Amino acid sequence: MAMNRRDALKSVMVMMGGTMVGSTAILTGCAPEQQIEGLNFSPEDIAFLDEIGDTIIPETDTPGAKATGIGAFMVMMVKDTYDAEQQKTFVDGLNSIRKDFKSTKGSDFVEASAEDRLAYLNGMYEQYKSSKGEDAKVINMLRDLTVLGYFSSEIGATQALNYVEVPGRFDPCIPWNEGDKAYAI
Template identity: 40%
Template sequence: MNRREAVQHICALLGGSVLGAGAFLSGCNTNPVSSKKVLFSPHDIDFLNEVGETILPATNTPGAKAAKVGEMMNVMVNDCYVERDQVVFQNGIKDLQARANKEFGKDFIDLTSQQKLALLTKLDNETNEAMKTWQSSSPKPYFRLMKELTLLGYFTSEIGCTQARRYVETPGRYEACIPYKKGDKAWA
């Protein structure tokens, strides 16, 4: 092999790695994230915080509202969801508000905690039934998206990691077997 052939082979290798880097970095995603921005109003974010608080209420640890899951949902829907899921999520907010108005004559935010829980429990049961026949080619039900984002937002927040779970900022050594007592928190 002469110098010219060696340079051609090196260029081919480097060119292939540069061209393939885009697919590698995007994770070979065939459904690119939407460039359309969903604008949630402050009322929508308060609404999402209330939904999150109903799913994960404050007990001896702060709830989802304290972890500001509504703000996190706004970011995730805008930055990470494909347009189809963004539309489902936006329509879900409208549907949940309409259900609250139909069943109780008030906005979801104005309902009592028992009314909110009853409405979301009913919706959760409907969603669980829908998920039994769900196909990956169709969008998930909106309440499933809200519930997943609530859990993700809460347990990745500072409150969720440090107060809802056992937290060691700088762990010492690896311990393979740690005794578990019923009622212990999970490790963060």
């Protein structure tokens, strides 16, 4: 049985308590009233988002976020569920990351080593925790979108999580051992 991505997204949002940016649009099924018209992302933007996602969830014994097409997922979520202010924050944040990374590290984010990318994003996250400023909000958006997209994808749900196809039998006492995968929704 194939997973229905829309139902999986709604389930994840309900479990998260609707705390993610754009959650109202997902839960109600309605697009926000105020959105940026003609908002487009280039293939280079999607590749950039793929690399950011793969830095947040890298390939280990399971495929990383890039393998799920996380860049295209982020673009879809920003275009379909974010309001104009959130979209502007996201786009401005991406442009800021590009510019700041290049001036700080001397290379493009996509061409940099995984260690440099991770150090930069961790620094952004520390800034987010301490300042809560507009510029720092984008790291929270990127993190939330990456986690949501990865774990609601087929790869994330079946390879990174313990996926049990539904409907299944009810078993209230499932043994769990340290190191076992969490169950997918």
